[in-house]
Every structure is written in structure tokens, then in C-alpha cells.
Amino acid sequence: MKNDIIMEVKGLSVSYKDNKVIDCIDLAIEKGKIYCIIGPNGCGKTTLIRTMSRSIKPQEGHVFLSGSNIFKLKTKNVAKKMAVLYQSNATLSDATVRELVQYGRFAYKEWWKGSYEEDTKIVDWALEKTRLTDFQKRKVNTLSGGERQRAWIAMAIAQKPEILLLDEPTTYLDISHQLEIMELIERLNKEEGITIVMVLHDINHAARYADELIVMKDHKIFKKGDPWTILESDVLKSVFRVEAQITKDMDTNKPIFYAKKVI
Amino acid sequence: MRKDSRGFKIAFIILLSVLVVVCFLLGNAKGTIEIGVKRIFEVIMNDDGSTQRMIIWNIRLPRMILAALVGVNLALSGAILQGVMNNPLADPGIIGISSGAGLFGIAILVIFPQHQQFVTIAAFFGAMLAAFIIYLLAWKGGIQPIRIILAGVAVSALFGAGISGTLVFYSDRVYGALTFMNGSLSARSWPEVQTILPYTIAGIILVMIFAQKLNILILGDDVARGIGLNVEATRLSFTALAALLAASAVSVIGLLGFVGLIVPHSVRLIIGNDYKYMFPATALFGAVLVMLSDTFARTVLSPTEIPVGIVMAVLGAPFFLYLLRR
Structure with missing residues (x-):
């Protein structure tokens, strides 16, 4: 029996002027899993995630969130189910970490109603989950890259989403901060049951944390499957054009990918 | 007290409120005939038929109120535009919103002089048109801050040329063409106060209610x-509000630049970018700046008056250059 589908993409096409960036993509995201989208530069990964998160309107096709067309839902109602973390989060704002996380509760506030205690509880929870409780009074733009990324994640989970989309959450971070973010995302999935869809550059991170890998090439989905299936096949060879060696990580039983040379 | 603490921000707002009162009294006291503070209150409270009553009630009092209201409107307009256009240099004067308002306002004055009551509405449409053209020119998958300024300068030049042309061709019909171009509070009185007051009140109420939305908008469109x-919808309604505030100011005193640039910026430097505090501080500081500048413009070369717009340009142009270099 098939699991619950939380998000579905049907016949999605996006073009900029005459260039097709996304070419008729179909994709189903099952509840509770971690998906990683990988693929070479310019294959359309970021555009796909931006379209799934309603930032870009597609020329053709639809995105469904729990069965409803995402572009027809009220944006506040989308925000209560789905949170997004984009790649560049430069901001003019000089909000503190706590204020930023409070903004994550925006969708739940109407003019006068909305429980203050409830919000405070959830903001505290989000800060704790991301281990930012001690940083809550700092201004976001004074934080280091890793801390700042955690602050944005805290804001996203304060939305209490069922699904979290992330576009290269570890770019520009050093290795320990990369791992810290990946572990945080995994915890959110395992402990809170949040479905994760993220674009990643690092194939090994993708293979280690994902339940399913989605490989994109030339603006289409080339293949989708669990990490072993994807890495052991010739998929990566033809998509990334590299000769690679696959080994097994003895601790996690996940495949490790080592690119040896360009072909 | 920490600079970004709540207490500091509130203290700053209280300080500005005191300054508003001080500047207001100063403007009423100063002039060719000096009038003491106590006497000012006396003649405001009762009409004793004196010359001083006439000077205060008919000239200085409405003029200072108008200066304050114009200051509030232009400063709030600038603060909003900087947020929605994601550009610290946005100011209704610099990016052509005021010129758009001015051209449409003047067009009504010369073509339908019998329908003066529509000047503010026409000015609003001119301001919205200018904003629309700026977005159209500057939009390329999101707003590019630098394109906003370039587009704005072009729009400003275009509408400015339209205003100059109109003033040349219909110079007989437009009273005080020169003062319009430079923004002047000279010879303005209660009718102008009545024209602008509803917009100021509505503007203040709306920005205070929706401040949080602007706080969220400056996080970036995607976020x-x-x-x-x-x-x-948020960007459109805030732009319309900024246009309305600028248009109502333009339709009573002409083109007064730089208020919307200097004020929000100085406020931001002092208490930061949280619009919940920035809006009230901006409104108060805007009132202070225009009241002070006008008092200065009126008294420095007494009995000759210089348009307040010239004072503002002398202050504002160097400030603009300083911001560009920062």
C-alpha cells in the first residue's frame, strides 16, 4: 500500500523567456520521508524547489499540497503546512533571533486573535530545537553563517509545518556546521515527523540522510530511488559525467561516493 | 541603556515628542515680530483682536501645523518606500513619485481650475502612475535596488519636465510657479491644513496597524x-499609501524633496529598522525637521523668505551623497 502523499507535482514546466528550466516534471512526495534533489549545475533543481514553494509560477502544470492546488490556496494557509528555506537570506532587517522566529508565527495571527501563550511556547520550542536559546537576544546579522542558518530554520519550524523545503541549506558553511545543519534537519524529520525536501550539492550528504534521492538532468527528473539504487547504478556516471567509486560506510550502512575522474 | 533596547527606543520617541512641541512653539514665536510663549497661548485661547492674535492665528499657527503635517506625510512616505522597494535611497522626491503627483495636480489646476477639490486625487493618481512605471522598469525577477533608483531618476526627470513645461505654457494660470517647484509654506493657511489633515491621520493609523507586515516584507519576498x-498585495497597498501621503503633501505645498530620505535614515541609524518603532519616530522627526527648516527659511534673511525646499535641498543633497558613499 502506498503511503500518504503530502505534495504532488504534475506536468510542471517553467521557462524564462524561451529557455525551459523545468520540463514537464511529475513528482510525488510521501509524508514523513527525507528527499534530496541532486544534479549538476543548471539542471533546474533550484527552480523546481522555488516552484514547489510557490515563489515561481509555472507556465504549465500544477503543484498540489495535501491535494489542493498551491497557487489557489491562501498563502497564509500554505504557510501553516509548508515552510521554506531559500539559499540567500540577506536582509535589511535588524531583527533579533527571537523576533525572527516570532515572524514564523505570522500565519497564525489574525488582526486581534491568536494566542500569545501558544506563540511563546512554540517560539521557545523552535529556539530549543535549533539550540539557539542562548542566542535569542542577538541580532541575526551579527551571527556566524551556521548560527544564522539555524535561526532561519527556527523561524521555519515555528510555522509548525508538515513539510519543509530547503534550497542548499549547507552552502557556504564549513564542514562541522554543515553536519550540524544536516543533523538538525534529520532530527526534525525523525522527532517531529516533518517531511523534508531539499536540494543538496554534496552527494554523500544526500546519500547519507535521504530516504530517497531525486536526480535531475537537463531540466527533467532523470531517476528517483533510494540511495543504494541511485549510487550503484550508472546514473551518476551519466548525469555528473564522472568515474566514481562507491563504498559502504560501516557505521550508517549508507553508500559513499568518491569521484575519481571526469569522463 | 543599550542602544537597541525597547526602553531606548521609547525614550527616543518621547524625546522627539518633546522636540515637536519645542519646535512648534519656536516657529510660532519667531518672525519679524517676536511673540513670547505665554502670549502665544493667550492669543490662541481667546481672540483679543490684537495684531499678535492675527499673526499667530492666521499666519504662524496654521503654517506650523501644516509644516508638521507635511513633514509627517513625506517622512512616512519615504520610510514606506524604502521598505517596499528594498532600497535605502528611495524617497518620494528622488524617485519621481512627487513629480508624478505634481504634474497631475498642476494639470488639474490649469486645465480644470474650477475643480480644485480634485487636485489631491489627481496627484494621487500621478504618484501611483510614477510608482507603477518605476516597478515596471525596475522589475526583473524581483526588485533590483539599483534599478529602482535609475528608473526613479528617469521617471522623476520625465514628470519634472512635464511640470516645467506646464508652468512655462500656463504661467499666467499657475500662481507661484517657482514656489511650487521648490516647495514653500509661504502664504499657506487653514484651508491647506484641512486638505492634508485627513491623509495624515489615516496614514499614521494605517502604518501603525500594518507595521509588522512591513517588518516581514523587508526579510525579502521569498521569505x-x-x-x-x-x-x-502588501507591496501594492503600502505603495498606494506612500503615494497618497506624498501626493497630499505635494498638493498643498509643492515639491519638497529629501524629507523622506533624511528622516527615516537618521531614525534607522539611531533606533534600528523595526517599523513598529520606526514609524512613530519617523513621523515625529519629520514634523520636527520641516517645522525647523521652515522657521529657519522664514527668519534667516528676514524679511525675505526663502522657500523651505531650498533649505531642505541644502541639507538633503549632501546627505544623499553621504548615503551613496557608505
């Missing part, structure tokens, strides 16, 4: 949409 803000 704002992600947490549930209707980005397009």
Missing part, C-alpha cells in the same frame, strides 16, 4: 511569502 505574507 515573506514563505511565512504567509501576501507579498504582492
